[in-house]
Amino acid sequence: GAVVSQHPSWVICKSGTSVKIECRSLDFQATTMFWYRQFPKQSLMLMATSNEGSKATYEQGVEKDKFLINHASLTLSTLTVTSAHPEDSSFYICSASDRTGGQETQYFGPGTRLLVL
Amino acid sequence: QKEVEQNSGPLSVPEGAIASLNCTYSDRGSQSFFWYRQYSGKSPELIMSIYSNGDKEDGRFTAQLNKASQYVSLLIRDSQPSDSATYLCAVDGAGKSTFGDGTTLTVKP
Numbered sequence: 442g443a444v445v446s447q448h449p450s451w452v453i454c455k456s457g458t459s460v461k462i463e464c465r466s467l468d469f470q471a472t473t474m475f476w477y478r479q480f481p482k483q484s485l486m487l488m489a490t491s492n493e494g495s496k497a498t499y500e501q502g503v504e505k506d507k508f509l510i511n512h513a514s515l516t517l518s519t520l521t522v523t524s525a526h527p528e529d530s531s532f533y534i535c536s537a538s539d540r541t542g543g544q545e546t547q548y549f550g551p552g553t554r555l556l557v558l
Numbered sequence: 559q560k561e562v563e564q565n566s567g568p569l570s571v572p573e574g575a576i577a578s579l580n581c582t583y584s585d586r587g588s589q590s591f592f593w594y595r596q597y598s599g600k601s602p603e604l605i606m607s608i609y610s611n612g613d614k615e616d617g618r619f620t621a622q623l624n625k626a627s628q629y630v631s632l633l634i635r636d637s638q639p640s641d642s643a644t645y646l647c648a649v650d651g652a653g654k655s656t657f658g659d660g661t662t663l664t665v666k667p
Contacts, residue, residue, distance in 0.1 A: 475654065484659040485602070485646070534601045544590060544609065547648070547655050552601040 443469045443539045447550035454525055455558055461521045462553045464535030470515035471537035475547065476508070479532045491518045525557045561585060562649050564658035573667050577634040581647030581658055584628065590650035591623055593632045595643045596660065602646055606632060637665040 444467040454460050464474055474491045489510050490498045497510035509521040518537075522529055534552040538545050564581050571577045579593075590609055594602035608614045608621040608630065620633040630649075634641055644660040 473654075485657050487654070487657075490654055532601075544607070545650065546590075546592070546604065546607055548604060549594075549601040 443467075443537070443541075443546070443548045445471075445535065445537045445548045445550040447535055447553050449553060450551060451554050451556075453556045453558065456526050457524055459521055459523045460525055460555060461519055462533055462535075462555075464518045464520070464537065464550050466516045466537040466539070466548075469537075469539045469541060471518075471539065472515065473538040474512060474518040475536045475538075476510060476518075476520050477534045477536070479534060479552075481532075485534070488520075522555065525555070527557045530555055530557045560658075561656045562647055562658040564645075564647050564661045566659075567661040568664060569661055570664045570666060571637050573637060573639060573665055575637050575665075577637045577641065577663055577665070579632040579634075579645050579647075579661050579663070581630045581632075581649075582628055583630070583647075583649040583656075585649065585651045585656075586625075586628065588625075588649045588651045591621070591630045592648040592650075592655065593619075593621060593630075594646040594648060594657075595641075596646060597643045634663075637663075639665050639667050641665050 448463045476488045477485045488503045491512040499505045512518040535550045536547040593606040596602040606621040608623045614621045618635045622631045644662045646660045647658040648655040
């Protein structure tokens with residue numbers, strides 16, 4: 442299967458700082474990438490859909506000025522959590538769509554755990 | 559009504575039994591259906607995809623799709639303790655996947 446990486450896997454930061462998370466598709470080109478957030482024992486929550494070369498589409502209730510998404514190439518999307526606060530502590534997971542073979546399949550990265558102190 | 563619904567669980571089966579996970583969806587136009595497995599503390603991993611009505615088998619896993627009934631299921635034969643995880647059903651439509659809330663499966667030795 443297709444491989445998606447995320448970096449960093451863990452980050453601890455002070456309240457008020459910004460954190461950038463990278464998502465890369467390693468062996469395929471991904472026109473579309475997705476960013477999710479998951480709190481403990483809860484389901485995945487889609488935050489935004491990121492398309493290469495265009496602005497991200499945010500889900501209702503997700504602040505686009507707080508969660509900045511950049512999809513600069515077909516293999517890289519970044520999520521920047523600006524002015525992070527303790528309530529932003531969560532498990533952030535990206536996925537990338539692989540359209541090889543005519544079917545579109547989402548593959549997930551390993552996730553990034555963010556802890557804001 | 560949620561767009562994708564899964565049996566609420568948790569589901570517990572003895573080792574060696576068949577585990578049956580069910581999912582219904584509301585968008586009749588959906589064409590692609592996926593099952594992901596998520597271990598505690600990890601991200602989801604794709605285990606099955608299915609696009610046509612009927613059964614699709616891969617090792618101990620069988621996905622079943624019935625578009626007329628808007629129903630997709632996952633059967634796990636000869637369940638093992640290592641199958642204990644949360645299973646997520648995902649349905650594609652409008653350029654993105656919609657996920658169910660997941661069913662947590664525990665396989666007891």
